[in-house]
Amino acid sequence: MDAELYRLAEEVGRxxxxxxxxxxxxxxxxxGWIAQAVTAVSGSSAWFERGFVAYSNAAKRELLGVRESTLADHGAVxxxxxxxxxEKALERSHAQVAVAVSGIAGPTGGTPAKxxxxxxxxxxxRGRPTRAQTRYFSGNREAVRRQAVQAALEGVVRCARGIE
Structure with a gap:
C-alpha cells in the first residue's frame, strides 16, 4: 500500500x-480496496466493523438490499x-458510519452519459442525512480506483469530525 493511503487510513482510524x-x-x-486500506492499519478491528464487496447488480440487491427499481431507473453508477x-450497509452492520462506492474505472464500460x-x-x-457526490477521476483503471479510495476515506474523516 502506498504511504499516502496508509497515512489517510490511520487518520480515518483516529x-x-x-x-x-x-x-x-x-x-x-x-x-474491497477501501477495506484493505483501513485493515492495513494495526488495531483497525477497534474501528472497522465490516465490508461488503458488491460488484454485480445481483450482489448489490442480495448482499445490501439495493432495490431493483433503483438499479433499473438510475443504474449501478x-x-x-x-x-x-x-444506507443498507449501515442497516446491516453495527457501524455508525458507512461509505459506498460505485464507478466506471475503465478502460471499458464508459458511455457519453457515464x-x-x-x-x-x-x-x-446514523441519525444524519446521507450525503453523496459524483466525481470524475482521470488516469488508468488503477489510478481511478485509487482516487476513489482516497476520496471515500477523506469523506469518512469529515463525517467522523462532524465537518459534513
Missing part, C-alpha cells in the same frame, strides 16, 4: 476512535444507488 464510531464499507469498483448501498472515471460515493451516518 477520527473514528475519537468519535467512538465503527466503519462499514460497501464497494463496487474499488473491489449513480448517486441513488450508492446512497442505498451506504464516462470512464465517473465514480459515485456516498456516506451514511
Amino acid at each position: 477520527s473514528l476512535q475519537e468519535a467512538g464510531w465503527m466503519l462499514a464499507t460497501a464497494e463496487s469498483c474499488t473491489g 449513480s448517486e441513488p444507488t450508492v446512497r442505498e448501498m451506504a 464516462p470512464v472515471g465517473m465514480v459515485c460515493i456516498a456516506w451514511a451516518v
